[in-house]
Amino acid sequence: MLEVRGIEAAYGSSQALFGVDLAVDEGQMVALLGRNGMGKTTTIRTLCGLMPARAGSLTFLGEDIGGLPAYRIARRGIGLVPEGRRCFPNLTVRENLLATARGEGWDRAAVARLFPRLEERAEQMARTLSGGEQQMLAIGRALMTNPRLLVLDEATEGLAPVIRHEIWAAIAAVKARGQAILIVDKNLKDLLPLSDTCVILEKGRSVWRGNPDDLAADADLQDRYLGL
Known part of the structure; x- marks a missing residue:
């Protein structure tokens, strides 16, 4: 579904990503991990078109989405739950949900069942x-776009x-419904x-990809890259 290969990105003259690789298949949940400042949010911002990639490729559902503006990437089926939530503060809950509603499947009733x-x-x-x-x-707002891929940045922080x-x-x-998910937490x-899969970033590079059970059982790996 999603293929990210060799992505590089920068904030002005300060390079933040030096080669990020990851992939998400249909119905799969991929955890993007790393210490603070290692490039997780920058990877998501680049994937969602909120900042440009300097190098590498972004392919979603077989289409090159590198260089597309954020709204076109969203229309192609990537729904973002950004770090810091960023709800529309002066809209009601109902208006926030209706503002992004498109497609079929996730509607207000389905979101209400998920979050009464x-x-x-x-x-x-x-x-x-x-x-x-x-x-x-x-x-709920991201789900109302009926995304093919749901992206959550710092899903439960704070x-x-x-x-x-x-x-x-x-x-x-949501995952049980077959939703593909890329998540940072x-x-x-x-x-x-x-x-289903974990990808660890270190200083803007993908340094490890593997099975969550292997990561859970490897205290040295956690200490080396996650600081646990």
């Missing part, structure tokens, strides 16, 4: 929601444990059991 509290707060302004509720809304549990349960339910205990 969003339906309870349907007419509430997004800026008044808790952080956990905003994350639920950001996920959330209380009870809310993290709800988010992970929702991600598991630091919580290996919850992340690895759901993932």
Whole structure:
């Protein structure tokens, strides 16, 4: 479904990615891992057209999407849940969801089943929601685009444990529907059991790709690249 090969990217004269490789197949969940500042968010920004790639290739559903603007990449089926949530603060929950609605499958009723509290707060302004509720809304908003690939950057960062549990349960339910997912998160205990493949970045390069069980069992590997 998605193939990223040798991607390089920079912020002005400061290069951030030096060769990132990863792939996501239909129905697969891939965890993108690494310490802070290793290039995870930059990889996602480049994939989603929010910053240009200097080199390498981006192929999605057999089409070269390198160089396409973000809105065209979104229309081709990549739904982003950005770091920091970034809900539309002056729109209600209902308006946030309707603003991105397209296609069939995920609609307001389906999102309400996934996150019942969003339906309870349907007419509430997004800026008044808790952080956990905003994350639920950001996920629901991305799903309302009916993406072929769902991308989550820092899926549970800064959330209380009870809310993290709800988010992970929702991600598991979304995956069970056959949704392809690319996810960044630091919580290996919850992340690895759901993932099919892991890719680790170190200083803007892909340095390891493998089975989540192998990563979970290798304390030296975790310590070397994840600082655990």
